[in-house]
Amino acid sequence: MEENKVKENALKLIEKLDNKDFGFYFFTLDTKGNPTGGVAHIYQQVKLLIEYGYNAYILHEDVDYHGVSDWLGKEYAELPHVAIKAQNHEISNHDFIIIPEVFANVMEQWKNIPAKKIVLSQSYDYILELLNIGASWGLYGINDVITTTQNQADYIKTLFPNINTYIIPVSIPDYFKCSDKPKKPIISIVSRDQKEAVKIVKSFYLQYPMYKWITFKELRGIPKKEFAKALGESCLTIWVDEIAGFGTAPIESIECDTPVIGVIPKMIPEWMEDKNEEGSVILKNNGVWTNNTLNIPELIGQYLKVWFEDSVPETLLKSIENSKGKYTEDIQRIKLKEVFDTLVLKRKDEINTLIKNIDNK
Amino acid sequence: MERTDISIIIPIHEIDEKTKPLLGNAIKSIYDQLVKPDEIIFVIPKNSTGIELAINECVNDSIKFNIVKNDGETDFCSQMNFGVNNVKTKYFSWIEIDDEFSKIWIKNAVEYITAYPEVGVFLPLIVDVTETGAFISFTNEAVWANEFSEELGVLDMNALLTYQNFNIDGMVMDVETYKEFGGLKSKMVLTFIYEFLLRLVHNDVKIMSLPRFGYKHVNQRTGGLFNTYKNTLTPDETKWWLAQAKKEYYFNHDRVITYNK
Numbered sequence: 054m055e056e057n058k059v060k061e062n063a064l065k066l067i068e069k070l071d072n073k074d075f076g077f078y079f080f081t082l083d084t085k086g087n088p089t090g091g092v093a094h095i096y097q098q099v100k101l102l103i104e105y106g107y108n109a110y111i112l113h114e115d116v117d118y119h120g121v122s123d124w125l126g127k128e129y130a131e132l133p134h135v136a137i138k139a140q141n142h143e144i145s146n147h148d149f150i151i152i153p154e155v156f157a158n159v160m161e162q163w164k165n166i167p168a169k170k171i172v173l174s175q176s177y178d179y180i181l182e183l184l185n186i187g188a189s190w191g192l193y194g195i196n197d198v199i200t201t202t203q204n205q206a207d208y209i210k211t212l213f214p215n216i217n218t219y220i221i222p223v224s225i226p227d228y229f230k231c232s233d234k235p236k237k238p239i240i241s242i243v244s245r246d247q248k249e250a251v252k253i254v255k256s257f258y259l260q261y262p263m264y265k266w267i268t269f270k271e272l273r274g275i276p277k278k279e280f281a282k283a284l285g286e287s288c289l290t291i292w293v294d295e296i297a298g299f300g301t302a303p304i305e306s307i308e309c310d311t312p313v314i315g316v317i318p319k320m321i322p323e324w325m326e327d328k329n330e331e332g333s334v335i336l337k338n339n340g341v342w343t344n345n346t347l348n349i350p351e352l353i354g355q356y357l358k359v360w361f362e363d364s365v366p367e368t369l370l371k372s373i374e375n376s377k378g379k380y381t382e383d384i385q386r387i388k389l390k391e392v393f394d395t396l397v398l399k400r401k402d403e404i405n406t407l408i409k410n411i412d413n414k
Numbered sequence: 415m416e417r418t419d420i421s422i423i424i425p426i427h428e429i430d431e432k433t434k435p436l437l438g439n440a441i442k443s444i445y446d447q448l449v450k451p452d453e454i455i456f457v458i459p460k461n462s463t464g465i466e467l468a469i470n471e472c473v474n475d476s477i478k479f480n481i482v483k484n485d486g487e488t489d490f491c492s493q494m495n496f497g498v499n500n501v502k503t504k505y506f507s508w509i510e511i512d513d514e515f516s517k518i519w520i521k522n523a524v525e526y527i528t529a530y531p532e533v534g535v536f537l538p539l540i541v542d543v544t545e546t547g548a549f550i551s552f553t554n555e556a557v558w559a560n561e562f563s564e565e566l567g568v569l570d571m572n573a574l575l576t577y578q579n580f581n582i583d584g585m586v587m588d589v590e591t592y593k594e595f596g597g598l599k600s601k602m603v604l605t606f607i608y609e610f611l612l613r614l615v616h617n618d619v620k621i622m623s624l625p626r627f628g629y630k631h632v633n634q635r636t637g638g639l640f641n642t643y644k645n646t647l648t649p650d651e652t653k654w655w656l657a658q659a660k661k662e663y664y665f666n667h668d669r670v671i672t673y674n675k
Contacts, residue, residue: 233529234529234530235525235526235529235625237558237566237567237625238558238625239566263549263551263552265559266552266555266556266558266559266562267558268558268559268560268566288625361539361625361626361627362516362518362626362627363518363521363522363626364518
């Protein structure tokens, strides 16, 4: 009798999955209006899933969630949102909850929720932040993780060998493009740590007083389209983010034809690395890469000299050109559909296996 | 070869053994341009001796050149005005006999003219050097400093009234605009460049500093015009001419001015 009930529920579940009568709930932190790449990536996924006919939602904690209209615009701000504390929306076993890697505490709290849970890992460095010693995602009933690069997927496998990894690459919107006017002697700085940016600017002015008229723009907390415009106008971007998982800002800068001087992250981004004939990893020439923030002012000075002389090395410009167009929204869209369709199919397989087991008894 | 619609004027007052090789370098810097100007116009005094010979030693047929002889006043401003009157292209640039263009200057000027058709004057980033070639400073760079002027890269009245260190060496300018607003004033001593820029801005001519090292300027060369001023004018006279420039820019024509303590 009990088994019949389970089978009946399982069949209903299959039907819901077949009819797309379920939701993908993306748990999202309220950044209080501060732009962050990670949250933008989540909104982009929700938008694309809706375009594919799925029900997708931004799941946030409080009712007075600030939203993203200030920096991502109306198109994203008006996507469906669900506030957990409003308690007016039931998440069931046919739904999927996507939880960012940093929220290991949330994964633990929600381990008994019947919905299918998936981790979204954009920054490998956050994985262990709130994870208790001895705990693992498997312990919280999570067996699937979506990440942005193969390098991150490989790293996650070293931590959780049994996890299934899926890759949805970051996409760069087409408004990241070169300005239609010549570039200006403005240097954009994108850094995880604001103090690092300030130090670079101060040391540059001390080392190169003749360039004290050069303008530095720290691109922090500005709307995405303004960010893109600033990158397009600048003659150079400085990027310091040693724990970057994907390294979106340099690729955005490359799309704007703006060369980047950057610190090589601990995990080398896939767009930065190449393999030589022996198969060893080498760095591409699509930017000026260093492993030391201390020499960035000197590299800026050297770059400005060649820029003012209109003699930026051809090898750098060619390599930048070759790195463009690799992370389009079309590529992301195709990959996203593939991954989420697979996750739904896998869920159906799990339920079908359950039904078979009941039938075989 | 594509036309750039830019001529380069070289006003020459006199040539001696010291300046002759410098003139050779200045002319060479024109022939070395990655994108060539349409014409070089040498302005020389009508009764000069030796200048034409010195020029002919340095020129070739790869760029059209014209030596025009001025039988009027041969001070710097008059030579420039005479030169501009002989330009047949839409734009002109100019170079002092002891200076050099960087080889990218005309190429970049053409790009910026296309990108900013509303701009009337393009100033190069000038690298000021000593007679031995040692770096001293940049000129025309200040407009790129944050909040120096209302529009980044563009010289405006507020900026000009508070800071005078701008130079028109190597500038690329529309010929008709130059003529319309009266050209350089030979009656203005010392501050004729400053007065000229004030006058253009006052008449809504957009002046942009092009962020490229376009011009190498030998600062205060012994025997040079500004070096002579520096050695002959008192600080009070210098201040007076500066103040005078701020009065004269309202007038497009060159008025008689007499220094009065």
